[in-house]
Amino acid sequence: MIDQSRDGDILILTINNPPVNAFSPGVPEGLHAGLDVAEQDQSVSAVVIIGGGRTFIAGADIKTFDLPREQAPDLRGFITRLDAFPKPTVAAIHGTALGGGLEVALACTYRVALSGAQLGLPEVKLGIFPGAGGTQRLPRVVGAQKGLEMMLSGSPIGAAEGAQLGLIDELIEGKTEADLRAAAVAFARAHAATRPLPRVSERGVEGASPELFAAARAGLGKTHRGQMSPGMIVDLTEVAATRPFEEGWNAEAGLFLQAKDSPQSRGLRHIFFAERESARVPGIGKDTPLTEIRSAGVIGAGTMGGGIAMNFLNAGIPVTIVETAQDALDRGVATIRRNYENTAKKGRLSMDDVEARMALLTPTLNMNDLAQADIIIEAVFENMDVKKDIFTRLDGIAKPGAILASNTSTLDVNEIASVTSRPESVIGLHFFSPANVMKLLEIVRAEKTSASVLATSMALARKIKKVGVVVGVCDGFVGNRMVHRYGDEARKLVEEGANPQDVDGAMHALGLAMGPFEMSDMAGLDIGYSIRQHQAKVRGEPQPDGWLDRIVAQGRKGQKTQAGIYDYPDGRKPVPSAEMSDLIATYRSEKGLQSRTISPQEITERLAYSLVNEGAKILEEGIAQRAGDIDVIYIYGYGFPAYRGGPMQYADEMGLSNVAAALEKYGQTPAPLLKQLADEGKTFGAWDKEKGRG
Numbered sequence: 001m002i003d004q005s006r007d008g009d010i011l012i013l014t015i016n017n018p019p020v021n022a023f024s025p026g027v028p029e030g031l032h033a034g035l036d037v038a039e040q041d042q043s044v045s046a047v048v049i050i051g052g053g054r055t056f057i058a059g060a061d062i063k064t065f066d067l068p069r070e071q072a073p074d075l076r077g078f079i080t081r082l083d084a085f086p087k088p089t090v091a092a093i094h095g096t097a098l099g100g101g102l103e104v105a106l107a108c109t110y111r112v113a114l115s116g117a118q119l120g121l122p123e124v125k126l127g128i129f130p131g132a133g134g135t136q137r138l139p140r141v142v143g144a145q146k147g148l149e150m151m152l153s154g155s156p157i158g159a160a161e162g163a164q165l166g167l168i169d170e171l172i173e174g175k176t177e178a179d180l181r182a183a184a185v186a187f188a189r190a191h192a193a194t195r196p197l198p199r200v201s202e203r204g205v206e207g208a209s210p211e212l213f214a215a216a217r218a219g220l221g222k223t224h225r226g227q228m229s230p231g232m233i234v235d236l237t238e239v240a241a242t243r244p245f246e247e248g249w250n251a252e253a254g255l256f257l258q259a260k261d262s263p264q265s266r267g268l269r270h271i272f273f274a275e276r277e278s279a280r281v282p283g284i285g286k287d288t289p290l291t292e293i294r295s296a297g298v299i300g301a302g303t304m305g306g307g308i309a310m311n312f313l314n315a316g317i318p319v320t321i322v323e324t325a326q327d328a329l330d331r332g333v334a335t336i337r338r339n340y341e342n343t344a345k346k347g348r349l350s351m352d353d354v355e356a357r358m359a360l361l362t363p364t365l366n367m368n369d370l371a372q373a374d375i376i377i378e379a380v381f382e383n384m385d386v387k388k389d390i391f392t393r394l395d396g397i398a399k400p401g402a403i404l405a406s407n408t409s410t411l412d413v414n415e416i417a418s419v420t421s422r423p424e425s426v427i428g429l430h431f432f433s434p435a436n437v438m439k440l441l442e443i444v445r446a447e448k449t450s451a452s453v454l455a456t457s458m459a460l461a462r463k464i465k466k467v468g469v470v471v472g473v474c475d476g477f478v479g480n481r482m483v484h485r486y487g488d489e490a491r492k493l494v495e496e497g498a499n500p501q502d503v504d505g506a507m508h509a510l511g512l513a514m515g516p517f518e519m520s521d522m523a524g525l526d527i528g529y530s531i532r533q534h535q536a537k538v539r540g541e542p543q544p545d546g547w548l549d550r551i552v553a554q555g556r557k558g559q560k561t562q563a564g565i566y567d568y569p570d571g572r573k574p575v576p577s578a579e580m581s582d583l584i585a586t587y588r589s590e591k592g593l594q595s596r597t598i599s600p601q602e603i604t605e606r607l608a609y610s611l612v613n614e615g616a617k618i619l620e621e622g623i624a625q626r627a628g629d630i631d632v633i634y635i636y637g638y639g640f641p642a643y644r645g646g647p648m649q650y651a652d653e654m655g656l657s658n659v660a661a662a663l664e665k666y667g668q669t670p671a672p673l674l675k676q677l678a679d680e681g682k683t684f685g686a687w688d689k690e691k692g693r694g
């Protein structure tokens, strides 16, 4: 795993542990063996540590985090030796030096990097903190403020910025590992005789003050609400600034296991792997042919269509956007421009970029202009007849091989495909609003969708920086089907006696930014209302008269009318409404509903477990391939807190037998799969693995 080679007096240790040279079992052993040679062989004057292949070390091996301590690779042990090593050591960095990788580099005497390299301590994204000296060494090099910023955001910096900060001693122009190796050897030789060796652990921390740490702690409620490891990062950085190195190093070790073994870290690690696993789909392989997407068409320039178009423009793909009326088209294009200009005002885009993106957009009223598009996405009103009409016309217009996609959030993609002569080219691409921001893309595989169309859609998701998850056809697919059950349960809780703010409050406590009622007010209550009205009409039933229907009937449609389930006196912030309390109380008494006090625990369990129960049904039906896919959907599309790992992982943490028992207690029937796993003492995670899908 570790190659030793010589270039004159320099010993080069190359880590070959593809794909990302993680610090896996075998890596420390090989590196120690290299240091043994360097220590004993008088002809070695310095050591270069470099990654083979595409990268330096991308961190500790996350797959080993659940191993018993004695079997886990000893990163801290290696770093202790490296820091005290009597000869100069040089980390030669290309690709990424992340987490434990950057910690190894920080314990070397020097660091050199290719200019394209990225350096970061992303541990916070896994619910942990840099536990191999990172919290102590990084602030000693880049200062307290920058160190906190890098560790709390987890975002990497480029090598050029690293050089400005003193994190990189020499920036190397060049592209390949060979360029880096040659320059690193020359650097090592030039510094081979330097004594005493400059050690990061012997430096002080600049820019620290009690005010800095107080401000950092105060900010955590906003940036990392409910999370444990960010507080530890601030505490440990303060120790770095105020206490001897040894004390901070030991403090890290003391806290690390607490963070690593927490449900939060398990949840975030689960999502890290689930997100990557979701890219694996049966029937799709490296040999599945892909179509290159060089141009796109979007039908509908409303909020959804405009947002979808922006994804393509951002990726440099020209878009033809179609509307039926000039004013709607103009409005849509103006909204896209305004969105870009707002981003430019915040300094995140230059005005040249705005113009470059707008130049890729061709507005038209003529659907025939889509004839050359490689993919066409329909984003019009959610009505089957309208969609069928559009797909019938598209069938006559689109070139052979073009992907015909619908952004439907509920309708049957098989039925939409059936009106075309090429159902193999039809797929559902369900974007989430705002479509230019939300990372989730549900990729709906219809009965006849070809493997190539599916694989191309998945590749496209990556290209436009979405997390694409493949789902099957059913009403609402995965996300909306689950959220409907959740909304029903929230409504019932209010009928039984809870206040809307108690219901939303329980979800805030679980870590969601918005509860179900705040979400409904934001989306607009009139959408659900008109669907319910329409369904009743179709079925010949009386008009629905739930308390939510009564609210809309009073003209309270949500945030957009400054009044919905809550009042919105300042436009956005929900305030409990006395009018609504009266309306709900009247409703309960008219319907003869008994009010009772409902505990926060009952609210949380009923809401969260309604998601889990529907999720279990979705798994049984094969609509989602894995519990992990459902978790990815819920985190990226519905704001479920990533540190809970998604609803299915949350249920695993709670214990499925407890979940099933709670559902029964609340009068719901656990889904057969949930019941079975609960009876067998298993988890959804284990079920995924058993099926070879985890």
Ligand code: 3H9
Pocket: 019, 020, 022, 058, 059, 060, 061, 062, 063, 075, 076, 096, 098, 099, 100, 101, 103, 122, 123, 126, 129, 130, 131, 132, 134, 256, 273, 276, 277
């Ligand atoms: C740490 O270091 C703790 C220490 O402070 C303290 C210890 C005491 N381990 O993302 P990709 C796999 S915590 C194991 O698709 P990319 C990944 O699962 C660690 N496996 O590629 C995937 O496998 P598969 C801190 C890992 O080019 C394959 O590699 N470090 C690890 O888009 C390719 O990954 C991090 O948090 C790992 N550390 O992105 C870095 N990393 O092919 C996490 C990756 O079977 N990693 N794999 O699906 C990343 O951010 C990205 O993977 C990276 C490459 C940017 C490196």
